[in-house]
Amino acid sequence: MTRPSVDSPDPLTAAIAPPKDESPEQRTERERQEAEAQRVSDMIDEQIKAEVNAKKRKKPPIKVLLLGQSESGKSTTVKNFQLAYAKNAWLDERASWRSVIHLNLVRSVNTILDAVGREMSHAQSLSQIPIHLPFSSSSASSDDDDDDEDGIARNIALHSLAPPGAMVTADGEIELSPIQHRPIINSQEFLFTEQHRLLLLRLGPLRRVQRNLESRLGAAALDNASDLRGPATPFPDTAAPVSAPLVPAKRPNPTRPREFFVRSRSGWKGALDRGTHIEDETGDGKEESADDVLEVISDCAKDIRALWQDEMVQGVLAKRKIRMEDQPGFSDDDSFLDDAERIASRDYEPSDDDVIRSRLRTMGVQEYKFLFEKGSETGREWMMYDVGGARSCRSAWYPFFEDANAIIFLAPISVFDEPLAEDRKVNRLEDSYLLWKAICSSKLLAKVQLILFLNKCDLLQRKLKRGIEVKRYVPTYGDRPNDLPSVAKYFRQQFAYISKKNSPEPRGFYSFMTSVVVRPSFHIPLTDIQSTAITLGTVREGVLRNHLQEAELI
Numbered sequence: 255m256t257r258p259s260v261d262s263p264d265p266l267t268a269a270i271a272p273p274k275d276e277s278p279e280q281r282t283e284r285e286r287q288e289a290e291a292q293r294v295s296d297m298i299d300e301q302i303k304a305e306v307n308a309k310k311r312k313k314p315p316i317k318v319l320l321l322g323q324s325e326s327g328k329s330t331t332v333k334n335f336q337l338a339y340a341k342n343a344w345l346d347e348r349a350s351w352r353s354v355i356h357l358n359l360v361r362s363v364n365t366i367l368d369a370v371g372r373e374m375s376h377a378q379s380l381s382q383i384p385i386h387l388p389f390s391s392s393s394a395s396s397d398d399d400d401d402d403e404d405g406i407a408r409n410i411a412l413h414s415l416a417p418p419g420a421m422v423t424a425d426g427e428i429e430l431s432p433i434q435h436r437p438i439i440n441s442q443e444f445l446f447t448e449q450h451r452l453l454l455l456r457l458g459p460l461r462r463v464q465r466n467l468e469s470r471l472g473a474a475a476l477d478n479a480s481d482l483r484g485p486a487t488p489f490p491d492t493a494a495p496v497s498a499p500l501v502p503a504k505r506p507n508p509t510r511p512r513e514f515f516v517r518s519r520s521g522w523k524g525a526l527d528r529g530t531h532i533e534d535e536t537g538d539g540k541e542e543s544a545d546d547v548l549e550v551i552s553d554c555a556k557d558i559r560a561l562w563q564d565e566m567v568q569g570v571l572a573k574r575k576i577r578m579e580d581q582p583g584f585s586d587d588d589s590f591l592d593d594a595e596r597i598a599s600r601d602y603e604p605s606d607d608d609v610i611r612s613r614l615r616t617m618g619v620q621e622y623k624f625l626f627e628k629g630s631e632t633g634r635e636w637m638m639y640d641v642g643g644a645r646s647c648r649s650a651w652y653p654f655f656e657d658a659n660a661i662i663f664l665a666p667i668s669v670f671d672e673p674l675a676e677d678r679k680v681n682r683l684e685d686s687y688l689l690w691k692a693i694c695s696s697k698l699l700a701k702v703q704l705i706l707f708l709n710k711c712d713l714l715q716r717k718l719k720r721g722i723e724v725k726r727y728v729p730t731y732g733d734r735p736n737d738l739p740s741v742a743k744y745f746r747q748q749f750a751y752i753s754k755k756n757s758p759e760p761r762g763f764y765s766f767m768t769s770v771v772v773r774p775s776f777h778i779p780l781t782d783i784q785s786t787a788i789t790l791g792t793v794r795e796g797v798l799r800n801h802l803q804e805a806e807l808i
């Protein structure tokens with residue numbers, strides 16, 4: 255091999271060598287530029303070294319999955335975590351929940367209006383009294399009521415609404431003469447008066463408000479449960495269903511308002527932030543702003559309260575088995591309907607409790623990041639995944655099993671007497687057992703810490719107080735006392751047994767009785783039930799401890 259001779263310089267050296275005829279000034283400038291280039295290059299090297307070291311030091315995030323059937327309380331649990339551990343993000347987002355809360359309220363009111371409207375129509379057909387109802391009485395979810403509704407704009411002069419003989423007061427109230435308080439429609443059970451008809455008429459525009467809010471939130475409506483159907487446990491590595499089915503609830507299919515959902519968090523919040531104007535669905539090109547919507551809602555505040563507090567209306571709901579406490583916004587003894595005047599006011603700002611109680615169905619999987627700033631694990635990041643719990647959403651859970659560190663499984667135990675919306679032959683509690691069994695028996699999850707929340711204890715308490723007997727729906731419950739401690743203990747034992755029997759490897763059983771919507775503390779005097787904040791603290795510590803132990807074992 256021939257080496258280059260010392261006399262013949264290599265081509266690169268020759269190329270970067272200073273020109274032979276370089277003047278002293280040019281030389282000084284060249285050396286200055288070379289020194290600057292060296293300084294920049296050293297700085298970049300330092301940065302790269304620092305980043306590599308930081309990456310080496312950074313602890314991997316802890317991944318927590320929230321699982322459970324639809325309406326078990328997963329998203330509500332995430333909200334509680336945000337409130338406790340990501341206060342700044344929570345405060346930033348709180349105002350954007352206002353439209354969701356308005357939508358929850360308006361949907362509840364429309365559900366009541368539908369029920370009363372149908373009862374009035376029914377009564378009318380019995381008595382043959384001609385009466386014009388402000389909306390279609392066919393179905394809660396029908397959209398064919400536009401014609402009726404179009405004629406009922408809020409801005410119709412109250413005088414034209416008032417029946418002959420009625421007075422319109424200075425503050426815009428219609429005062430009926432004594433004779434008009436007499437029944438106009440007698441359904442043999444309910445004596446509807448002119449006042450009821452007026453209430454229905456004046457609250458009619460809320461139907462349009464509902465559609466407007468749904469479009470504004472980018473929320474698609476789900477017309478019926480068939481959209482949500484699917485296999486109970488579509489996970490490839492899990493075992494067969496639990497035997498001994500529970501008794502499906504026999505009560506008739508109550509009127510359920512259309513559910514609505516958004517696929518991504520940023521979607522609806524983004525739309526609200528942009529303050530978009532929504533074109534009215536009637537296609538008349540009229541635009542309704544958020545302010546217009548607020549105006550209509552606040553105008554209806556007093557009437558909403560009157561409707562909700564009316565004994566006849568409560569009677570209709572009871573007759574039609576419409577349980578408003580199953581609707582969003584209900585917790586303990588409080589509800590969005592009770593608070594209608596506060597929520598509908600023009601300067602309404604949602605409180606923490608309002609946001610916790612509001613409901614937006616989850617579709618797909620949503621990711622939340624938490625960075626703990628205090629304690630031994632400062633700087634540790636948590637990734638929390640909130641999934642849609644309806645059967646049609648469950649196959650999306652499986653890809654997240656692989657690198658999960660912990661699972662918080664939400665099992666609402668108040669639902670022992672309810673059918674599953676996606677398949678009404680199945681008892682909702684049985685669906686939770688099925689899911690829990692599949693999670694426990696998954697080999698992929700064998701080493702994953704499982705934490706069970708026996709949720710909705712407040713609603714369970716309420717049902718038991720109403721005299722609903724567990725043994726009617728869960729025959730194996732037998733003659734045990736029909737009270738909260740005994741019932742909760744029994745359900746806890748069932749879940750513990752399923753875990754023990756089906757887990758591929760022995761695992762601890764961590765369970766909590768919760769009521770994640772009730773804050774700051776659970777009002778039922780039971781030492782078993784802690785406040786949600788304490789429960790979350792315990793869960794956080796438990797997950798961290800378990801994670802560290804696992805890491806040491808590795």
Ligand SMILES: Nc1nc2c(ncn2[C@@H]2O[C@H](COP(=O)(O)OP(=O)(O)OP(=O)(O)O)[C@@H](O)[C@H]2O)c(=O)[nH]1
Pocket residue numbers: 322323324325326327328329330331581582583584585586610611612613614615616617641642643644664709710711712713768769770771772
């Ligand atoms: N009374 C009461 N209501 C609850 C409790 N937990 C959740 N809720 C309510 O139940 C409804 C459903 O809660 P979510 O947290 O949206 O349920 P989810 O599991 O996320 O449901 P999907 O998104 O459909 O899977 C909401 O209206 C909540 O306010 C509870 O402990 N008590």
Ligand SMILES: [Mg+2]
Pocket residue numbers: 328329330614615616640641642643
């Ligand atoms: Mg959810």
